Amino acid sequence: MQDYRSTFWGLKLETVKKELEANRFEAFVAETEEDARSLVLESIIPALNAGSVAWGGSTTVREVGLYEPLKEERYGLQINDTYDRSIAREELAERRRRALLSDLFITGTNAVTETGVLVNLDMIGNRVAAITFGPRWVIILVGRNKIVPDVDEAMERIRNYAAPANAMKLGMDTPCAKTAVCNNCDSPARICNSWTITEKSFPAGRIKVVLINRDLGL
């Protein structure tokens, strides 16, 4: 039986891809996590000739399975492992600072609008900083569940779903982690500090968006 959900989203993602391209992002559509991983490892990264890579916190990057393979020697990338939870907090902060000068930064996005705009909300700000400026190239992996009609809906999705769910995932002591409702808290553990709306990629093609026909991340 035909999977109408995949058919629907396949068509929708092609439309969003065109809108992203009109906004000077380089955009791709992948059907599965495996397709996205091959696309990034075998096509996008080899064409960049990047010397170093770092990551921004993203469940989608992990679900696609890019974290481990990228550390293999054959890709010739110097790794700044900003995911390594075994290191001290101060060293992790330092790695995140250095990540802003990586050739390549790989992460996810909280939302993409149907008009081809990226919307993000960060706790620390290292991810939105790198998307905005620093690394020569940024690869953003996006599940179909992150597509929303417009910026208002993107902010609604992030405030009322992605952020509380993320606070739960991270075990943060925030009101939303207990109630699943955002009350615009004043908690020291608040994970909602810096918004970015990336309307276009500058320079053209610096940001590469891989749209994936699967529900991924938060």
Ligand code: SF4
């Ligand atoms: S502002 Fe506070 S309550 Fe609202 S989602 Fe962010 S951390 Fe949770």
